[in-house]
Amino acid sequence: MGERQKPWKTLDTTRLWESRWYNLRQDRVRIHTGDEITYTFQEHPGAVFIVPVTPDGEVVLLRQYRYPVGEWLWEVPAGAVEGDEDLEAAARRELAEEIGGTAAEMRYVGHFFAASSISNLRDDVFLATGVRLGQSAREPTELIEIKTVPLADALAMARRGEIKDGESALALLWCETLLRAGPKKPGSF
Amino acid sequence: MGERQKPWKTLDTTRLWESRWYNLRQDRVRIHTGDEITYTFQEHPGAVFIVPVTPDGEVVLLRQYRYPVGEWLWEVPAGAVEGDEDLEAAARRELAEEIGGTAAEMRYVGHFFAASSISNLRDDVFLATGVRLGQSAREPTELIEIKTVPLADALAMARRGEIKDGESALALLWCETLLRAGPKKPGSF
Numbered sequence: 001m002g003e004r005q006k007p008w009k010t011l012d013t014t015r016l017w018e019s020r021w022y023n024l025r026q027d028r029v030r031i032h033t034g035d036e037i038t039y040t041f042q043e044h045p046g047a048v049f050i051v052p053v054t055p056d057g058e059v060v061l062l063r064q065y066r067y068p069v070g071e072w073l074w075e076v077p078a079g080a081v082e083g084d085e086d087l088e089a090a091a092r093r094e095l096a097e098e099i100g101g102t103a104a105e106m107r108y109v110g111h112f113f114a115a116s117s118i119s120n121l122r123d124d125v126f127l128a129t130g131v132r133l134g135q136s137a138r139e140p141t142e143l144i145e146i147k148t149v150p151l152a153d154a155l156a157m158a159r160r161g162e163i164k165d166g167e168s169a170l171a172l173l174w175c176e177t178l179l180r181a182g183p184k185k186p187g188s189f
Numbered sequence: 190m191g192e193r194q195k196p197w198k199t200l201d202t203t204r205l206w207e208s209r210w211y212n213l214r215q216d217r218v219r220i221h222t223g224d225e226i227t228y229t230f231q232e233h234p235g236a237v238f239i240v241p242v243t244p245d246g247e248v249v250l251l252r253q254y255r256y257p258v259g260e261w262l263w264e265v266p267a268g269a270v271e272g273d274e275d276l277e278a279a280a281r282r283e284l285a286e287e288i289g290g291t292a293a294e295m296r297y298v299g300h301f302f303a304a305s306s307i308s309n310l311r312d313d314v315f316l317a318t319g320v321r322l323g324q325s326a327r328e329p330t331e332l333i334e335i336k337t338v339p340l341a342d343a344l345a346m347a348r349r350g351e352i353k354d355g356e357s358a359l360a361l362l363w364c365e366t367l368l369r370a371g372p373k374k375p376g377s378f
Binding site for chain 1: 193195196197205206208210211213216218221228229230231233254255256257258259260261262264298299300301302303304305306307308309310311312332348349350352353354355356358359362363365366
């Protein structure tokens, strides 16, 4: 948004809570009216979302238990960026950790903000093609079920609200435009 | 997800920080392996996202400064549910507050979770049709710019990643299927 200024100025920053996953950050801010306010938000290192497509044109979905919402949700592989890790490296690492996948090609799709009024969480989306599945290296607290579905079915699930993990649904729908352009290389998808 | 049990049991709950917008909630949890862990997440009352379509078939978008991400983002009207307010009432209230809008019809679209691993934030999406604009009753800290764009343009913005507020982009794309079904009543959109 280069054509616009930031109308608010950060006066100071404190962290009310810190963890390896995210912090609760509280800023004192001078807003456009000249008033001072306190703004408290979740400070997150950012995440990558990967839409994995196999050589047969199927999408690999996960069903995962999400404690905060108390439900099992269909998702695509995703995870937080670690340290100063390159985004594509993070995407390849998460693909391997969550579904034991390797991708012939990893295409960058774009980014969005997951909940911009209360978190700085930025999600960067990748389309992984030519994906082959192997052994995953899951973290022990994750309960994950994996299935592959035809691309058209995965997109329909995302469009019809059957994928209730919002970040995953949007990642899938953003890949649709790219995927509709057809195979990049014969046989690779 | 009625066919599946919740595999984790909440042992106790504390709130590390509380506000009128959300809390930072920390639970002690017994997970499926029998181990006890601590899970800390954002506890939110839930929000409504409204896709407002005018009688001329234009979508009303807002551009808003979002302090946590430091950017001006294109969005649809949205806001937190207050108290035990009915979801449709919340949607009509936010439509009035943010763009001074009134809707001839408010159709429920569905819900998603904005960031299911770190927040319980649930977004309920409404499609508002026959929307007429009046005077908005904005909160003083909100910097909002309003414009109406043809429906096809708004959907293209959401599909191409030009709407970087993820919740708004998904709300728009979820309405696309409903809108493609065509006008409910002649002349109403």
